[in-house]
Amino acid sequence: MNATYIQQAIEEFKNNISLHVRHRTLARYTGLPVSDESQLFYLLLPFLNGEQWDGQLEESAITVGIVHASLNEHDKIDEKNATSKEQQLTVLAGDFYSGRYYEILARLGNIPLIRQLSEGIAIRCEHQIKIYESTHYTLEEWYQSISVKHTELIKRFYQVYQFEHYTTFMHTNLLLLQLQKELQQLQNGKPSNLFMKMGESVSNDEKLLELKVLEEINSLRRLLNEYLQSSTFLKDELKLYIQQQLV
Amino acid sequence: MEKMKLKLLYTDLKSDIDIIEKELENALNSSSHLINDASLHLLQAGGKRIRPVFVLISAKFGNYDIDNIKNIAVPLELIHMASLVHDDVIDDSDLRRGRRTVKAQWNNRVAMYTGDFIFARALEYVTAIENKRVHQILAKTMVEICNGEVIQIEDKFRVDQNLKDYFRRIKRKTALLIESSCELGAVASGLDEKNIRHLRRYGYFVGMSYQIVDDILDFTASDKELGKPAGSDLLHGNITLPIFYLKDHPIIKQFIEKASTGKVVEEDRLAMLKVVRNSEAIKQSIALSNQYLRKALKEVEALPNHQMKKKLRDIALFIGKRKF
Secondary structure, three states: OOHHHHHHHHHHHHHHHHHHOOOHHHHHHHOOOOOOHHHHHHHHHHHHOOOOOOHHHHHHHHHHHHHHHHHHHHHOOOOOOOOOHHHHHHHHHHHHHHHHHHHHHHHHOOHHHHHHHHHHHHHHHHHHHHHHOOOOOOHHHHHHHHHHHHHHHHHHHHHHOOOHHHHHHHHHHHHHHHHHHHHHHHHOOOOOHHHHHHHHHHOOOHHHHHHHHHHHHHHHHHHHHHHHHHOOOOOHHHHHHHHHHHO | OHHHHHHHHOHHHHHHHHHHHHHHHHHOOOOOHHHHHHHHHHHHOOOOOHHHHHHHHHHHOOOOOHHHHHHHHHHHHHHHHHHHHHHHHHOOOOEEOOEEOHHHHOOHHHHHHHHHHHHHHHHHHHOOOOOHHHHHHHHHHHHHHHHHHHHHHHHOOOOOOOHHHHHHHHHHHHHHHHHHHHHHHHHHOOOOHHHHHHHHHHHHHHHHHHHHHHHHHHHHOOHHHHOOOOOHHHHOOOOOHHHHOOOOOHHHHHHHHHHHOOOOOHHHHHHHHHHHHOOOHHHHHHHHHHHHHHHHHHHHHOOOOOOHHHHHHHHHHHHHHOOO
16 A cells, blocks of 8 residues: 555545535536545545445445535635525535435434534534634634534544544644645735634734744644554554655 | 414414424524524524424324424424525525524624534434434435525526426425425324325425415515515516416516516516516416315325314415415
8 A cells, every 4th residue: 555545545535425416506516525635534544544344334434525525515605795606506515415415324324423423513513603703712722623623523433433543643633734724825825714813812913823823733743743653553654644745 | 473373273282392492492502602693593583383393293193202203393493494594695685584684694604604503403403313214204305405496596587497397396495394394203103104195295285385375475475574575586586386377477577587687676576566466376376276285185184083183284274374
């Protein structure tokens, strides 16, 4: 197993997600479902690491990808004006994907995963809506919200299938990757709404925010390296792949 | 007033409906104060709670246990509520039942997250039921409702559509969720297949009639009664039943053309309403709604003797006669 093999597995997984939510009209106006490859990697990690994996588990993992895609569609909705046909259908694409994940899990009779994912979605929404609240949050609280957005559903998937030993890697790595992405946007002068809101935690001092986030990134990077070095169950090729993604 | 009349129809279910109402409040409870505010805003807007009522009544024909049945009744109402929150974003509606919508009160994103939160809570709630069939029916319904909405957007301002297109649309938009409410209540209470079928079909026919009446009222009720401007459906490009009978009328044709380019002024709206209200289209639409109601009543007749049969009949008749 090398990086190419892993990348191919992720690509195939992404295609499978698309196939499960195929819809002619939605595809024409909203395109293919949006998936984050790092999240897909962590959904596949137990399989890549040789854990017992069958068709039903694969399909369950696909539903987690579908839920992410569903919520990603709703993240595309403009705050003020969603009157275009494309935006209207984007709302429906998210709802349709949401119905499809439920339909697949209902067919499999996988009630525990339905429960875990719906709990996870509710928590994720509670964190995502924070940027519209007037409450003052600390940077640590914002990091937690970013983490919930990117890791909660995968964490729930791990819980259902007793893959919790992967949670630490997943949690640390996905938060780290997301902070790197957000920081880059900030440095390019195009901060996300979330980062603009985070700025309030440091009195809107952009330089200070950059510094603090960089500190957090470095701390997460150290932590992840420690985990990778001390892990006895993760295959070396996977450790290498994770490290390569950081570069 | 209308809501009160409906409530009078199910006074003997009041204690169970109160349980549902309480459970709705619990289900919407969130650690986010913004979601709590938005949810409270929705709960306070009320609603007829017609879907939970159909679940309860259908379940009465089987082994009725409110502690079990509430796990179906509550999610169905939550799904309905969530879809309204998202619909208001799609339709860019600022008012619903005379109150500001979530998207108008806050913004589109808040509406998306609130809707997603409510959908999630609905599914979380229904997982208290382990019966795979229940989940399959509900999931299929959710997917089909979405398909219906996609079709509705595709059909907007499309004057060459036929009645079949309209029925296909309202089936998914409204009838399916009412049909599923009846079916799920029956399935969850362990009713036999034959009677599950009668209740499901009853729900479907009532649902079709309900939407046709809704579409009629959009033209005949006042702005105040509707809580939004009368004729809003056509203004947004939705060709509903009364318009099928008037598609060739010059004022209607002109209105649709203007609406499709966003050039309608108040004078146009009033002229369009006058044409529809004074036409035979309303009577013809009512006649079609009544046909569905007759079919619904036939399904009730086929059910075993039970005091709930009268209730099903009364609700069907109320739906046919409601004023808004």
